[in-house]
Amino acid sequence: xxxxxxxxxxxxxxxxxxxxxxxxxxxxxxxxxxxxxxxxxxxxxxxxxxxxxxxxxxxxxxxxxxxxxxxxxxxxxxxxxxxxxxxxxxxxxxxxxxxxxxxxxxxxxxxxxxxxxxxxxxxxxxxxxxxxxxxxxxxxxxxxxxxxxxxxxxxxxxxxxxxxxxxxxxxxxxxxxxxxxxxxxxxxxxxxxxxxxxxxxxxxxxxxxxxxxxxxxxxxxxxxxxxxxxxxxxxxxxxxxxxxxxxxxxxxxxxxxxxxxxxxxxxxxxxxxxxxxxxxxxxxxxxxxxxxxxxxxxxxxxxxxxxxxxxxxxxxxxxxxxxxxxxxxxxxxxxxxxxxxx
Amino acid sequence: xxxxxxxxxxxxxxxxxxxxxxxxxxxxxxxxxxxxxxxxxxxxxxxxxxxxxxxxxxxxxxxxxxxxxxxxxxxxxxxxxxxxxxxxxxxxxxxxxxxxxxxxxxxxxxxxxxxxxxxxxxxxxxxxxxxxxxxxxxxxxxxxxxxxxxxxxxxxxxxxxxxxxxxxxxxxxxxxxxxxxxxxxxxxxxxxxxxxxxxxxxxxxxxxxxxxxxxxxxxxxxxxxxxxxxxxxxxxxxxxxxxxxxxxxxxxxxxxxxxxxxxxxxxxxxxxxxxxxxxxxxxxxxxxxxxxxxxxxxxxxxxxxxxxxxxxxxxxxxxxxxxxxxxxxxxxxxxxxxxxxxxxxxxxxxxxxxxxxxxxxxxxxxxxxxxxxxxxxxxxxxxxxxxxxxxxxxxxxxxxxxxxxxxxxxxxxxxxxxxxxxxxxxxxxxxxxxxxxxxxxxxxxxxxxxxxxxxxxxxxxxxxxxxxxxxxxxxxxxxxxxxxxxxxxxxxxxxxxxxxxxxxxxxxx
Numbered sequence: 001x002x003x004x005x006x007x008x009x010x011x012x013x014x015x016x017x018x019x020x021x022x023x024x025x026x027x028x029x030x031x032x033x034x035x036x037x038x039x040x041x042x043x044x045x046x047x048x049x050x051x052x053x054x055x056x057x058x059x060x061x062x063x064x065x066x067x068x069x070x071x072x073x074x075x076x077x078x079x080x081x082x083x084x085x086x087x088x089x090x091x092x093x094x095x096x097x098x099x100x101x102x103x104x105x106x107x108x109x110x111x112x113x114x115x116x117x118x119x120x121x122x123x124x125x126x127x128x129x130x131x132x133x134x135x136x137x138x139x140x141x142x143x144x145x146x147x148x149x150x151x152x153x154x155x156x157x158x159x160x161x162x163x164x165x166x167x168x169x170x171x172x173x174x175x176x177x178x179x180x181x182x183x184x185x186x187x188x189x190x191x192x193x194x195x196x197x198x199x200x201x202x203x204x205x206x207x208x209x210x211x212x213x214x215x216x217x218x219x220x221x222x223x224x225x226x227x228x229x230x231x232x233x234x235x236x237x238x239x240x241x242x243x244x245x246x247x248x249x250x251x252x253x254x255x256x257x258x259x260x261x262x263x264x265x266x267x268x269x270x271x272x273x274x275x276x277x278x279x280x281x282x283x284x285x286x287x288x289x290x291x292x293x294x295x296x297x298x299x300x301x302x303x304x305x306x307x308x309x310x311x312x313x314x315x316x317x318x319x320x321x322x323x324x325x326x327x328x329x330x331x332x333x334x335x336x337x338x339x340x341x342x
Numbered sequence: 343x344x345x346x347x348x349x350x351x352x353x354x355x356x357x358x359x360x361x362x363x364x365x366x367x368x369x370x371x372x373x374x375x376x377x378x379x380x381x382x383x384x385x386x387x388x389x390x391x392x393x394x395x396x397x398x399x400x401x402x403x404x405x406x407x408x409x410x411x412x413x414x415x416x417x418x419x420x421x422x423x424x425x426x427x428x429x430x431x432x433x434x435x436x437x438x439x440x441x442x443x444x445x446x447x448x449x450x451x452x453x454x455x456x457x458x459x460x461x462x463x464x465x466x467x468x469x470x471x472x473x474x475x476x477x478x479x480x481x482x483x484x485x486x487x488x489x490x491x492x493x494x495x496x497x498x499x500x501x502x503x504x505x506x507x508x509x510x511x512x513x514x515x516x517x518x519x520x521x522x523x524x525x526x527x528x529x530x531x532x533x534x535x536x537x538x539x540x541x542x543x544x545x546x547x548x549x550x551x552x553x554x555x556x557x558x559x560x561x562x563x564x565x566x567x568x569x570x571x572x573x574x575x576x577x578x579x580x581x582x583x584x585x586x587x588x589x590x591x592x593x594x595x596x597x598x599x600x601x602x603x604x605x606x607x608x609x610x611x612x613x614x615x616x617x618x619x620x621x622x623x624x625x626x627x628x629x630x631x632x633x634x635x636x637x638x639x640x641x642x643x644x645x646x647x648x649x650x651x652x653x654x655x656x657x658x659x660x661x662x663x664x665x666x667x668x669x670x671x672x673x674x675x676x677x678x679x680x681x682x683x684x685x686x687x688x689x690x691x692x693x694x695x696x697x698x699x700x701x702x703x704x705x706x707x708x709x710x711x712x713x714x715x716x717x718x719x720x721x722x723x724x725x726x727x728x729x730x731x732x733x734x735x736x737x738x739x740x741x742x743x744x745x746x747x748x749x750x751x752x753x754x755x756x757x758x759x760x761x762x763x764x765x766x767x768x769x770x771x772x773x774x775x776x777x778x779x780x781x782x783x784x785x786x787x788x789x790x791x792x793x794x795x796x797x798x799x800x801x802x803x804x805x806x807x808x809x810x811x812x813x814x815x816x817x818x819x820x821x822x823x824x825x826x827x828x829x830x831x832x833x834x835x836x837x838x839x840x841x842x843x844x845x846x847x848x849x850x851x
Contacts, residue, residue, distance in 0.1 A: 064736040070471055290568065
């Protein structure tokens with residue numbers, strides 16, 4: 001099933017065109033290697049920033065917080081020395097970086113766990129939640145946006161637009177509580193909160209993740225729907241639509257094959273670029289639904305001044321964001337014939 | 343892509359089928375497991391190292407101490423059948439229960455007791471409770487397999503009160519040596535429940551310990567502690583039938599649950615004190631008349647109604663009413679006229695401007711605003727400055743915050759401990775910098791006997807002195823509330839306001 005790609009039309013949303021010839025895999029690989037080196041540099045700079053910000057800007061005393069009210073000053077001082085927190089900050093950073101390069105993120109101050117173990121355990125629910133919420137958003141936004149555009153200025157369009165405004169303005173925290181009150185307490189369709197890993201009890205996992213997915217994905221679905229609607233409207237005004245119609249193509253084929261292709265390309269970027277915002281929203285959603293994810297962990301670690309965990313988590317989040325954007329760019333080259341990496 | 347589809351679809355179908363199947367994997371047990379929710383503060387299951395408030399209910403079913411305590415603060419036998427204080431008061435000898443084993447099969451005996459207490463005292467352990475033992479315990483003697491003697495540096499009547507807390511809980515020496523730094527997530531004690539798994543931030547699962555030394559116990563088949571950070575969600579889970587017990591019910595929710603026959607509310611007999619704290623070694627609060635003006639200006643009944651919804655007791659004293667330490671002192675009264683008088687006496691006939699530090703949690707902020715309004719009535723103009731709740735206590739302890747509300751402390755089983763750490767000039771938590779040789783002498787006198795009756799006058803007089811000096815301005819005694827389904831039994835509060843779940847079971851159906 002091939003259809004001529006609309007190289008004749010100028011899509012204002014796509015990237016500046018390359019020379020129009022994708023030159024095989026070699027160029028892409030060179031590009032990936034170059035970008036990966038940049039990612040490495042960015043991560044080092046970020047880790048320096050986080051390291052010094054935590055210690056100078058945020059302040060607070062991790063050891064006093066860790067030991068609580070029972071500890072005497074001597075015990076606090078001894079623990080501080082044992083953790084190396086009495087050494088100059090640049091020295092602390094150098095030794096942290098040295099351990100990092102050997103693949104050691106250190107141990108959490110708070111939990112009796114190595115940071116890497118904590119992070120791996122906490123990454124699973126967050127990745128799952130982010131993927132599910134993104135899927136939910138796309139599944140809602142694409143058909144709804146399409147429908148609103150095709151029924152432009154009808155009652156359906158108006159209703160959907162009102163819906164999106166509500167979806168965007170409703171804080172996810174509040175929506176989460178509403179969902180629990182209605183779907184868990186009233187209807188008893190889903191459990192109120194909690195988490196089990198997908199490999200422990202897959203069914204239970206899906207039932208537990210349903211409400212958090214809706215709570216996190218709805219805001220995004222609303223903003224994505226507005227984008228899809230305007231993009232489709234935009235496409236409908238393009239000359240190639242008239243050409244396709246005159247060729248006798250059915251409306252369904254025009255919409256789903258030609259228009260969708262042109263709308264989907266920038267949509268991929270939107271979805272990719274949204275990952276960090278999703279992680280931000282995950283903090284509240286994970287807290288309400290008692291999901292032991294990265295968002296909640298990072299917040300708790302910042303409040304408790306658990307330096308090793310904050311550094312490890314920030315690195316993980318930055319890496320997730322940078323790698324996602326690299327993947328989006330590579331994917332672009334694969335689906336958009338006008339883009340190449342020379 | 344094609345290959346993916348071939349694998350993916352059957353898997354997806356399987357997942358969907360699974361989702362429609364049964365959801366609770368029931369443990370094979372004669373009795374079901376008790377399902378409990380706690381906040382998200384659990385950090386360590388090693389009682390000597392890094393355990394937090396949220397860990398303590400779990401610690402008390404995994405581990406046991408030499409002595410136990412009932413809700414009336416009476417000490418009862420625990421891992422020790424009996425104990426006796428030497429005539430000179432300088433040592434306490436414990437006779438241990440024979441035949442007790444740790445969950446890993448290690449024998450619990452006098453050697454294990456000695457090893458445990460020395461573990462807390464050893465600087466290499468870096469226990470936060472180290473000083474609580476080092477200051478009072480000199481050495482431990484194993485007299486025979488089931489007899490152990492703790493030798494004290496000086497007479498110390500509150501020893502048992504320290505032993506029922508975290509440093510006195512007995513861990514398996516074998517397991518602690520074997521796991522080292524990882525013992526905190528592989529806990530082994532002698533308690534009625536043994537450890538199954540801990541998924542940090544998510545749940546702690548315990549099962550019935552078949553080799554428990556008390557016949558017929560425990561009643562529940564196991565315990566599952568779920569970490570649920572939001573109080574509103576904990577309540578929703580209880581209502582939805584997903585839980586049997588929650589134990590941090592807010593005063594607001596108590597009334598709502600009280601009318602429902604499905605649930606029982608359990609109020610703790612012991613209470614925490616809530617207070618305003620002043621730093622008394624520097625201006626302006628080194629001015630006693632100014633402190634008294636503030637103390638007289640606080641309308642404790644109003645705070646009781648507005649902040650606590652009528653739960654607990656409005657009060658202006660340090661020791662809870664009716665406690666043996668000081669049963670009949672009334673504490674500071676609300677007397678706005680005297681407050682204005684004191685303000686003039688303090689040298690502020692036209693009123694005074696002060697800065698009050700308040701943690702930025704919503705209930706605390708409401709308290710701060712109410713105090714602000716009450717002080718304004720007598721001419722004390724207060725500006726509120728917000729503090730990160732996490733840093734609040736550390737900043738107070740360092741003296742960076744001279745005037746703050748609320749400062750809360752939960753009582754220990756013995757009046758000595760809190761009074762000493764907060765008000766003795768050597769107390770490590772003496773953040774108000776209170777120095778009163780008279781109070782020091784009285785608090786030392788409180789340690790001169792092991793008899794409550796003989797100790798009472800010292801604590802009674804010390805309390806009056808501390809309250810009237812007004813470095814702390816006490817305004818409320820606050821209990822904790824638990825709520826559980828009416829189908830479960832045996833919930834208790836320990837006198838130090840830690841939930842005790844050991845005795846819990848299910849109503850016979």
